[in-house]
Amino acid sequence: MPRPFITRGNWPLAQPDVFGLAAPIVLGTFDSVGTTGTGAVPGIRVYVADPPGAVRYLFSLFTLDEISRVYVDGVDTAGVGWTDLTPLIVGGCDYSAIEFATDPGADVAITADVVGPLTPGALPCAQLAFLLDNVVYGTYRGTALAAAPLDRSAFADAELYLAALRAEASFYLGTDPVVGFDLIRDWSLSTGVRAHWTEQGLLALLPDDHRLGLTYVEGHRVGPEESEVNQRLSLQYDGANLLERVVSRFLYQPAEGSYFFTLTVQETSLGEVGQEQFDRPFSRGYAT
Amino acid sequence: MSPGVLSRPRPADSAVMRAQWVRPVARANPAPGLRRARAVRMLGEPWPPTLPYVAISALLEATPYLDASLSVVSVSSALEAAIEAGNVYWLVTLEDSSAVLSEQYAETPYASAARGFYQARLASVDAIETAAGDRRYALEGLSFGAQLLEGSDQAFSRIVAARPHLLRNCAATVWLASPDVDPNGWWSFVGKLLTWEMGTPGAWRLRFGVDDLPLRRKT
Numbered sequence: 124m125p126r127p128f129i130t131r132g133n134w135p136l137a138q139p140d141v142f143g144l145a146a147p148i149v150l151g152t153f154d155s156v157g158t159t160g161t162g163a164v165p166g167i168r169v170y171v172a173d174p175p176g177a178v179r180y181l182f183s184l185f186t187l188d189e190i191s192r193v194y195v196d197g198v199d200t201a202g203v204g205w206t207d208l209t210p211l212i213v214g215g216c217d218y219s220a221i222e223f224a225t226d227p228g229a230d231v232a233i234t235a236d237v238v239g240p241l242t243p244g245a246l247p248c249a250q251l252a253f254l255l256d257n258v259v260y261g262t263y264r265g266t267a268l269a270a271a272p273l274d275r276s277a278f279a280d281a282e283l284y285l286a287a288l289r290a291e292a293s294f295y296l297g298t299d300p301v302v303g304f305d306l307i308r309d310w311s312l313s314t315g316v317r318a319h320w321t322e323q324g325l326l327a328l329l330p331d332d333h334r335l336g337l338t339y340v341e342g343h344r345v346g347p348e349e350s351e352v353n354q355r356l357s358l359q360y361d362g363a364n365l366l367e368r369v370v371s372r373f374l375y376q377p378a379e380g381s382y383f384f385t386l387t388v389q390e391t392s393l394g395e396v397g398q399e400q401f402d403r404p405f406s407r408g409y410a411t
Numbered sequence: 412m413s414p415g416v417l418s419r420p421r422p423a424d425s426a427v428m429r430a431q432w433v434r435p436v437a438r439a440n441p442a443p444g445l446r447r448a449r450a451v452r453m454l455g456e457p458w459p460p461t462l463p464y465v466a467i468s469a470l471l472e473a474t475p476y477l478d479a480s481l482s483v484v485s486v487s488s489a490l491e492a493a494i495e496a497g498n499v500y501w502l503v504t505l506e507d508s509s510a511v512l513s514e515q516y517a518e519t520p521y522a523s524a525a526r527g528f529y530q531a532r533l534a535s536v537d538a539i540e541t542a543a544g545d546r547r548y549a550l551e552g553l554s555f556g557a558q559l560l561e562g563s564d565q566a567f568s569r570i571v572a573a574r575p576h577l578l579r580n581c582a583a584t585v586w587l588a589s590p591d592v593d594p595n596g597w598w599s600f601v602g603k604l605l606t607w608e609m610g611t612p613g614a615w616r617l618r619f620g621v622d623d624l625p626l627r628r629k630t
Contacts, residue, residue: 258630259625259630261630272621300629302628304549304623307550318548319550322553324602324621325601
């Protein structure tokens with residue numbers, strides 16, 4: 124299923140300002156309780172009854188596991204005044220949407236806390252595979268649905284690695300179209316796991332496994348500059364790069380690490396790597 | 412040991428023997444500022460080989476610091492033995508999505524019970540060029556070339572002249588095959604045909620790459 128756009132054909136009762144937006148996708152948990160408390164995912168006003176009556180707000184393509192709370196202008200409705208329509212099938216696609224019996228107003232912000240697919244256990248690799256299968260590769264070649272050429276075993280291995288670090292992911296693919304390469308790069312930035320092509324032509328994942336038991340000699344990599352295939356492990360660095368960045372990766376406690384910590388000391392005004400290095404779109408809490 | 416290279420244990424004798432099959436790995440030396448190192452792995456040589464083929468698994472043995480997850484590129488042990496015996500050959504198929512184009516080439520004439528005859532047009536398959544992600548986590552590409560010799564019928568030239576739209580980005584499958592090895596154990600690559608050009612008269616340079624077109628478009 125390719126990512127559909129909100130069009131007049133599919134949503135004839137939507138207001139023109141939403142036409143042309145890509146349908147958003149929510150993966151994982153988005154919960155604003157304890158942070159903003161005003162809802163983490165915006166609703167898109169896709170149905171306005173004429174004459175005035177029910178109004179529908181779209182939160183995500185695909186079926187969300189749960190729409191936990193809905194907020195009207197940042198105020199929790201406590202489940203009153205709206206109905207969960209999920210799954211709402213439009214144009215052959217499943218959507219997650221709610222309906223208000225009475226219009227809260229065109230200028231009122233409707234938001235929600237939701238639990239999206241692939242939440243249990245927080246599955247970063249499964250989320251990437253889901254997006255590549257269903258959004259990026261989708262109906263490539265114009266015929267039957269084509270699964271992405273993924274090395275599923277490498278994805279499973281990377282998932283185990285991230286699970287061992289208790290890494291979790293939530294992702295909101297917004298209404299702006301994205302390029303597949305950027306999607307993978309954002310995911311890699313968020314997880315610290317690199318993507319590469321295998322020599323069978325499959326897309327695979329390559330964790331930078333730093334856990335105890337691995338040494339440089341046995342297979343560990345010292346860093347991005349040395350992680351290319353078949354390179355000799357050299358500690359000689361380009362002098363121009365020498366002082367740009369120092370990265371230390373560690374577990375908070377080796378036996379109880381709840382996450383993969385990275386301490387980076389970097390001169391961002393030098394070189395090609397700038398502030399975007401620190402943005403991690405897939406991390407939980409990024410889009411709250 | 413050259414300065415700056417981390418020492419590692421002396422490989423076992425078997426690894427030394429196998430390492431003789433490994434050609435020196437060419438390493439690009441990127442200009443300062445480019446910061447994109449690229450490794451080149453030699454996979455094959457013109458047939459008949461002037462140099463031994465490279466057994467990828469032997470390469471992994473000889474370079475124990477490679478990440479274990481890269482072992483998926485290993486060839487089967489049976490195919491490795493066939494490589495060392497020199498009893499392997501390349502097969503290539505080109506097919507477009509509508510199945511109008513269906514070309515099959517091999518280094519030596521080959522008849523498949525399932526797919527029919529492979530014309531003996533393939534002269535060589537080049538090194539695979541690939542890399543893991545760079546420091547900005549960008550996904551690197553993977554591609555390699557092959558040389559295709561024309562026959563008297565100018566078959567490939569006629570396809571290029573009449574139906575180039577079928578060739579561009581058509582599905583390409585490349586096998587490193589051996590009559591001594593079950594086809595399930597052959598090394599295979601599934602991707603697409605990127606480019607083609609006539610390098611010398613009667614010889615086409617084909618370039619294969621991974622199926623990354625969907626990654627280039629907006630969605």
